[in-house]
């Protein structure tokens with residue numbers, strides 16, 4: 001009995017032991033498979049697509065280019081997203097690369113300076129699928145870029161300013177969104193005080209124009225009024241450059257058709273405080289016209305000058321060929337300005353002869369007649385302006401000269417000099 005009982009106990013123990021082994025084995029297998037699946041999940045994970053728009057730069061007024069997104073993919077691409085069509089993540093990426101399934105949004109018309117965010121908006125259908133069916137398989141991240149709309153004027157380069165045409169601003173004002181700046185002869189931004197043209201300008205430390213004050217002429221010192229007829233000429237800008245450089249002025253007697261051809265020149269003549277003069281429209285002898293004809297000749301050019309300058313009107317007139325009679329005097333409605341020094345530049349077409357004529361004949365109070373439509377005359381003016389200043393003359397407009405002599409210019413009255 002003792003032996004039988006002992007055997008039974010041993011058998012029982014063996015069965016328990018085998019059971020324990022089996023359970024252990026089962027647990028181990030379970031754990032291994034579980035870990036393997038988990039590891040696969042971790043390795044495979046969710047594939048990620050990143051859409052990032054390309055940042056861009058344009059100038060004000062330029063057309064906004066078509067903006068596409070750069071596409072990056074992280075993770076497995078062969079996973080099937082749609083069992084019916086066998087569409088994979090790779091196919092989705094291909095669609096995106098073609099620009100499908102999303103739109104790029106940037107809220108600017110490109111006409112205003114500034115930085116504007118460029119955003120990507122996924123189509124609703126795609127957004128829905130990502131949230132539901134494709135959740136955990138693939139996700140799309142959209143990033144933002146910036147579209148810079150630069151001002152149409154140009155760009156800063158340290159203290160210098162490179163204009164949109166590639167040239168640096170030199171001896172000129174530049175109007176920017178945040179202020180008005182002036183660049184000196186070296187192209188550097190001016191700060192503090194500076195005399196520019198006929199004005200004393202004050203700039204802040206960062207170069208913004210704070211105030212400008214008109215500096216009068218000195219009536220005790222000699223002065224000459226240079227006048228240019230028949231223009232503005234194609235090269236009149238060269239005369240204006242020199243006038244601006246030497247803080248000098250002149251009077252331009254212009255004809256309507258040329259005003260319409262060179263409105264920018266006329267605008268600059270006005271901006272430099274030079275005097276706007278009317279020289280008729282078709283350059284006829286006004287003495288041969290009736291009242292209506294004279295009025296038409298004057299009015300058409302006055303309108304053209306006004307249009308070019310944003311409302312400025314000529315303050316003096318010069319009759320073509322100097323031809324004046326009573327009808328002209330009573331009709332033109334402006335002071336009639338003749339001359340005291342005739343350079344005959346239109347006849348000689350000689351730079352040197354024109355220079356000599358002025359230097360030999362002009363004196364304090366003279367009105368000098370030249371023509372800015374001839375290149376030798378422009379060349380002469382460019383040399384004459386600094387020479388006359390060097391000799392102590394102030395170069396002024398006809399009206400300034402009259403004012404300095406205490407003469408009030410009257411409409412229909414002829415003036416040919418303002419000697420002391």
Ligand code: NI
Pocket residue numbers: 229230279283320321
């Ligand atoms: Ni003329």
